[in-house]
Amino acid sequence: MNALRSLFFGLLAPVIAVAIAVVATSVVIIASGSDSGVGSFWSIMLAVPQDRILVNIVNQSSMIYLSAVAVAIGFRMNLFNIGVEGQYLVASYAAATFVGAALLPGFVNIVLGLVIAIAVGAAWAGIAGLLKTYRGVSEVISTIMLNAIAGIVVSYFLDKYGVHGGNQVNTATAPESSWVPGWTPFTSADGAIWSLDLLAVLVGVGFWVLLSRTRLGFDLRATGASTTAAVASGVSVERMTLVAMLLSGGVAGLIWMPAYFGSAHVYGTTFQAGLGFTGIAVALLGRNQPLGMVFGALLFAFLSAQSNSLTLQTDISSSVVQITQGVAVLAVVVAYELVRRSRSRVEQRAVARATAPVNQEVAA
Amino acid sequence: MRRTTKIAAVAVVTAIALTGCSKKSDTSATDASSSASDDICKTADGDGPMIGLAYDVGGRGDQSFNDSAYAGVSKAVEEFDGSCVEGEAEDGEAESAREDRLRQMADAGATAIIGVGFAYSDSVNAVAPDYPDVNFAVVDGYDPDSKANDNVAYFSFAANESSYLVGVAAALTTQTDEVGFVGGVHNDLIKAFEAGYTAGVHAVNPDIQVDVAYIEESDLSGFSDPAGGKTAAAGEFDKGADVVYHAAGASGSGVFDAAVEAGDGMWAIGVDSDQYLTATSTQQPHILTSALKRVDVASYDFIKSVNEGTPDTSYVTYDLTNDGVGYSTSGGFLDDVSDQIDEYASKIKSGDITVPTAP
Numbered sequence A: 001m002n003a004l005r006s007l008f009f010g011l012l013a014p015v016i017a018v019a020i021a022v023v024a025t026s027v028v029i030i031a032s033g034s035d036s037g038v039g040s041f042w043s044i045m046l047a048v049p050q051d052r053i054l055v056n057i058v059n060q061s062s063m064i065y066l067s068a069v070a071v072a073i074g075f076r077m078n079l080f081n082i083g084v085e086g087q088y089l090v091a092s093y094a095a096a097t098f099v100g101a102a103l104l105p106g107f108v109n110i111v112l113g114l115v116i117a118i119a120v121g122a123a124w125a126g127i128a129g130l131l132k133t134y135r136g137v138s139e140v141i142s143t144i145m146l147n148a149i150a151g152i153v154v155s156y157f158l159d160k161y162g163v164h165g166g167n168q169v170n171t172a173t174a175p176e177s178s179w180v181p182g183w184t185p186f187t188s189a190d191g192a193i194w195s196l197d198l199l200a201v202l203v204g205v206g207f208w209v210l211l212s213r214t215r216l217g218f219d220l221r222a223t224g225a226s227t228t229a230a231v232a233s234g235v236s237v238e239r240m241t242l243v244a245m246l247l248s249g250g251v252a253g254l255i256w257m258p259a260y261f262g263s264a265h266v267y268g269t270t271f272q273a274g275l276g277f278t279g280i281a282v283a284l285l286g287r288n289q290p291l292g293m294v295f296g297a298l299l300f301a302f303l304s305a306q307s308n309s310l311t312l313q314t315d316i317s318s319s320v321v322q323i324t325q326g327v328a329v330l331a332v333v334v335a336y337e338l339v340r341r342s343r344s345r346v347e348q349r350a351v352a353r354a355t356a357p358v359n360q361e362v363a364a
Numbered sequence B: 001m002r003r004t005t006k007i008a009a010v011a012v013v014t015a016i017a018l019t020g021c022s023k024k025s026d027t028s029a030t031d032a033s034s035s036a037s038d039d040i041c042k043t044a045d046g047d048g049p050m051i052g053l054a055y056d057v058g059g060r061g062d063q064s065f066n067d068s069a070y071a072g073v074s075k076a077v078e079e080f081d082g083s084c085v086e087g088e089a090e091d092g093e094a095e096s097a098r099e100d101r102l103r104q105m106a107d108a109g110a111t112a113i114i115g116v117g118f119a120y121s122d123s124v125n126a127v128a129p130d131y132p133d134v135n136f137a138v139v140d141g142y143d144p145d146s147k148a149n150d151n152v153a154y155f156s157f158a159a160n161e162s163s164y165l166v167g168v169a170a171a172l173t174t175q176t177d178e179v180g181f182v183g184g185v186h187n188d189l190i191k192a193f194e195a196g197y198t199a200g201v202h203a204v205n206p207d208i209q210v211d212v213a214y215i216e217e218s219d220l221s222g223f224s225d226p227a228g229g230k231t232a233a234a235g236e237f238d239k240g241a242d243v244v245y246h247a248a249g250a251s252g253s254g255v256f257d258a259a260v261e262a263g264d265g266m267w268a269i270g271v272d273s274d275q276y277l278t279a280t281s282t283q284q285p286h287i288l289t290s291a292l293k294r295v296d297v298a299s300y301d302f303i304k305s306v307n308e309g310t311p312d313t314s315y316v317t318y319d320l321t322n323d324g325v326g327y328s329t330s331g332g333f334l335d336d337v338s339d340q341i342d343e344y345a346s347k348i349k350s351g352d353i354t355v356p357t358a359p
Helices: A002-031 A037-045 A051-075 A084-101 A106-135 A139-161 A195-213 A215-225 A227-232 A237-254 A257-264 A275-285 A290-307 A320-363 B002-037 B065-080 B095-107 B118-130 B159-173 B188-204 B220-224 B226-239 B249-262 B295-307 B338-350
Strands: A163-165 A168-170 B050-055 B083-088 B112-115 B135-139 B152-157 B178-185 B209-216 B243-247 B267-272 B287-293 B314-318 B325-327
Touching: A002 A037, A002 A290, A002 A320, A037 A290, A051 A084, A051 A195, A051 A237, A051 A257, A051 A275, A051 A290, A051 B095, A084 A106, A084 A139, A084 A237, A084 A257, A084 A275, A106 A139, A106 A237, A106 A257, A139 A168, A195 A215, A195 A237, A195 A257, A195 A290, A215 A227, A215 A237, A227 A237, A257 B095, A275 A290, A275 A320, A290 A320, A290 B095, B050 B065, B050 B095, B065 B083, B065 B249, B065 B267, B065 B295, B083 B095, B095 B112, B095 B118, B112 B118, B112 B295, B118 B135, B118 B152, B135 B295, B152 B295, B159 B178, B159 B188, B159 B243, B159 B267, B159 B287, B159 B325, B159 B338, B178 B188, B178 B220, B178 B226, B178 B249, B188 B209, B188 B243, B209 B220, B209 B226, B220 B249, B226 B243, B226 B249, B243 B249, B243 B287, B249 B267, B295 B314
Parallel strands: B050 B083, B050 B112, B112 B135, B135 B152, B152 B314, B178 B209, B178 B243, B243 B267, B267 B287
Antiparallel strands: A163 A168, B287 B325
């Protein structure tokens, strides 16, 4: 009974949030006076995805999930790493440059490329971590600034050392022996589910183990719940801040690696920016829970992939799904608070009822 | 008490949600109404060729690059009694989303598909081999690998030449001997605009100072950021420039606003389309000229070639000699100096002047 009730309360908030998002999106579409109408919007969005869209959803959600985990590691100890965007940008460029140089044979090149991505992502996040621990600089400010710096630094190096062709500039193409293509469930035109999507699974499981099964995870959560309590029980907050930033940045470094090894093979025009910010939204939506973020990532990837047909078939802009996504995140924060309150009221009442006769006896 | 807080909280969320969206709904309302009445792709259903038009970031309504492509397509649709489908790129979208957009168009029956913007080079290269009967074109595109596609055309524009001419116009107009340039994204494509512009300015008077600013280093959002364009241009006007040329797509409207706010005698130069024609009446007195990049001509020619059964393939160059680029004279602000500008134009055509492509 209790398990059922907590499941009910656990699901209540996300369901309310998604419902509000659906209503808000519909209202916007009606208010904008679209000729196609709300009906066609939802029938396109909720249509059974085509084969290649399914492939895209899997690929996109795994990258979004990696980003969400990177953000959540910080969130769990009240550290707002807004800099995931910059961290995976720098890491992707560094890894692509290394792998493109083809200094080592195939498999070793791949492994070292991933290690470099993790290391560079962690190092970039570490700057913000060091600033916070030694100089007390708010990580929100420093990571946002590091995002801008990352963009400029990478563009500079890419422009200077990249391969220019036509109107584009890329890093050198990775040698074919270092490609990690993946599994083609349908036809080759529908694309492949990249093998390195498995990184998301590994990182997700690792995140769960870290949080609930290790000393480090306990310290992390303790620091997040109460700094003073953590200090009292012998946790060094400075050390935890740095460790959390490094871990967060390391995971961030992996975000674009499935796409790089799977299909892009260069860092350049095909680099997908913005995943770092999507990760923040998904971490909020999934309440920083390993499983919750899986659903968040799937939902975001699904909405984005499905929305591509909108401008082709209706007069509704595909940006409308950003309203759905934004409202869902906003609503989930409020919904959780409301559910928490009503839940505690239900529990209080239950406790009161259970203890009431005892009190009467005492009074008598 | 708690109940009121709760209701207040819900009210605030709804308010934020709705006000946050109201801006969006405003724009989509105008989009929707304009697309209902103007958008030929929603109304045309002829038996002629079906055209797919995949816009770059900024999309239709940027009054510049994408709208120019649309103008060419709508002319072709009317003339050949065809039909068309449109799709638009999102900021920071996945490469797979671009490919999916092109495939959806091909699956819908489009026989000529135009990717507007070099960012479609890779996706067209990936998709084209799967649809041998469909002809593709990429504006500003290039073949990313050594394997040539025999159903893809790449339009390249000598934007450095048109930029050179508006640079001459800027140099002949400036009173402060200082002019500005605002680029959307600091990539090779936009650097060619900067290089041509600077060369044109210095051809008239080497002492004129050219201030250069880019909105974004590499993020394509620089082409859809009017606020960023306004900040960059306002900075140059503040420094003393009195003519600012933008090559920033939909961000250009911010550059025009900056010129309006800078006051009388402050000029902005448009890009790609004749932007005087689409500017607001307060902006118009400040739009000196526009550097034309005839994406509309290229798009129309491509569809025509497909319709005639001899589709364009490989690289197709548009420059001054075939009127693929140029400058506009709407507003009549250049009436006194257009002879001098045309002189430079004929020197470029004859090869007496070689315009640089990189700063």
